[in-house]
Amino acid sequence: MKGHPIDPATSKSVLDKLLRLGMFDTALEVLDDLEEQPGTTQLDPKLYDSIVVALAKKNQLGLALSIFQKLSDGRGGGSLSLGVPACDDFLVALRKAGVRDEFRWVFERLREWGIAFDERGYNICIHGFGCCFGDLGLALKLFGEMKERSIEPSLCTYNSMLRALFLSGRPSDALVVYEELKASGHRPDGFTYRTVIQGCCRSHRVDVAMMVFDGMHHSGVRPDVVVYNSLIDGLLKARRLTEACGLFEAMVRDDVKASVCTYNVLIDGLFKNGRGVAAYSLFRDLKKKGPFVDSLTYSIVVVQLCKVGYMEDALELVEEMERRGFVVNLVTVTTVLIGLHKSGMWDCAERLMRHFRNNVVLPNVVRWKTDMEASIRAPQDGSFPSRGDLREVSRLIDDDPSSENATRAPPDEWSSSPHMDHLAGEASEGRPQAFIARRGRRVADGGGRSFDADMINTYVSIFISKGKLNVACKLFEVFTGTGSEAMGYAYNALMSSFVKQGSFAEAWGVLKHMGERLCPADIATYSVVVHGLGKLGEVDLAKAVVEQLTKRGGYVDVVMHNTMIRALGKAGRIEEAEELLKEMLRCGVNPDVITFNALIEMHAKVGRVKEAYRFLKLMLDVGCSPNHGTDAVMDSLLMQIEKLSVSIPLDSRRVDDLESNLNWTRPTFNYQGRVGVMLV
C-alpha cells in the first residue's frame, strides 16, 4: 500500500468498498496512507463519518472507537469532523451492542465538544441512558434540556421516558405522565401501549394494565402477541387463572398467534396456580406437535419438578433436553444441583455433569472451579461481611429519593406532561435508584464476557445449598474484587441464607455492600430485609420498610405480605394481621396457602378456635389446596379444640365477606390432553 498514493477524490469510494467487503484493516491502512500523504492537511470530514459509522454498523466497535479516539486526540474540539447524524448512528450502534461505558464515553466527548443534539440525538441518548443503561437521572436531565432549548419532545421521546420511569421502579410517575400525555392530545401508539401495559404488569398493577388494554382496543391499536403475553403472565402471577385463560382465548379469537413464549407463560402459570397436571400435559402435547417448545420450556418444567422433589424426572428431562439439542443453561443446572442436594441425592450431581460434555458449560465449570478453589485458599484481604445495625435500616426508610409524593407542577398549557417537566426539573444524574422493578439481572447464556458472573452465581448458590456459607462468602469477596457485574442473584441468595440463619447483621452488610458497589436493591432484596426484621421481632420496623417500599412505587407481593402477616401473628398482633389481609385483597394480591396457614395458626395458638376454623374453611372453599404446613397447623387447631371442647362449625358470615373479595377460582383451564402422572 505504501508508496502508492490514492487520489483523495476517490478515497471515499474505495474505503466504502473495502469496508463493505469487510476488509477493515486494509481500509484503515488506506486511511493512514491518506493521512500521511504530503499535501493532505485535512481529509474530508465526511470520510471519517462514513468510516466510523460503517465500522460501527459492521460491529467493529473497537475499530470505530479507535478512530473516534484519534479524532478526539488529534484534532480536538474545533476541527472535529464527525457530523451529528454520524454521531447519532454511532451512539445507536454502541447502545445496541450494550456497551454502557463506551456509550457514556462517546456521549461525554460529544458534550465536551459542544455538539448540539437535535431531537433524534436527544431521543437516542434518553433511550440509551434511561432504558438501557439505568441512568434515569441523566435521561430526565436531557429531557429538561430539550425543553430549555425549545426542542419539542415527540411521542417517541415520551415513550422512552415512560419506559425509563417504569424500569426505574417509578410506575406511579409513569402513569401520571401517561394520563397527561393522553389528555394533551397525543395519540398513544403501539409502543406506548406496550410500554405501559408491560410496566403495569411488572409492577403488579394488573388491573391498571387491563384498563389500558381496553383503551388500546378503543383506540384501534391492535395488541400484538407480546402485549398478550405480558398481560397473561401478569394475571397468572397475580393468581388470576380464570382471567388469564379468558385472555388467552380472546387472543386466539383475535387471530393473534400464540408464540412459544405464550406457552411458556401458560405452563409456568399453570404450575404456579396449582394446576400441575394441566401444565405438564400441555408441555407433553406441545412437544409432540413440534416447534412449540424451546429450552426455556424445558427449563420451566425442570424447575417445577425440582421444586416438588421429582428429581429423577427432572434429571430425565435434562437428559432429554441434551439429546434434543436444547441448551441446558445455568439456571437449569443450578436448580437441579440445588434440588439434588436438598433431596440428599448429591451423588447424582456427577450424573448431571456427565451430560455437559459437549456443552459450553462443562469446561468452564471445571476451569472456574479450579480457579476459585485456588482463590479461596489464597490469603484474603479486606473484610466481609461488614456488620450493620438496625439504625441503617432506619436510614433506608428516611432517605426517600423518589418524588412519588412530590407536589405536582403547576399546569403549563404548552406542555404535554407537566408532571414529566416537574420530574425533569429535579433530576440529578447518576443518583442511585431506590430499587428496580425487575428481578436482579438474570444470568445470560454461556460464553462471552458475562460468563464469569454466571459462574459465581451458580457456585455461590451451590455452596449455599450445601450449607457452606463461609465458602460462599469467600467466593463472593474474591469476585466482587474482580469487578464482575450481574451478581444481584448471588447477593439475594446470600442474603436469604443469612436471614434463614438469623444472621441479620450479615445480611444487612450484604445489602449495604450491594448498594455501594453494584446493582441497586431489587424487590427480592427488600423481601429478605423484611423477612429478617420480622424474624428479629422488629415488626414495626418491618412495617415501615414495607410502607416505604409502597411509597416508592414498589409492589408488595404475596411473599412479603405473608412475611408481614406471620410476623404480626407471631407478635400476637392479630388484628393488624387481618387488617393487612384486607389491604392485600384491596391491592389485588391473592392470599395463598402460606397466608392461610399463618392466619389459622395465629388464631389457633391463642385459642381463637372459631376464627382459625373460619380461615381453614375459607381456604378450602376457595379452592386453595392445603399443604404439609396446613397439616401441622391443623394438629394444633385440633388440640385447642379438644382442650377448649368447643363445637364447630360456626357462623361464617365474616368469612363470606372475605370470600367475595378473593380471586381464587376453580380450575377452568380444561386443556384437552393426556393427563400427566405427576404433580397431582
Added chain:
DNA sequence: GTAGGGTTAG
C-alpha cells in the same frame, strides 16, 4: 428495519 421494543425459568 429513519430515534423508541421485548414477554417467559432460579
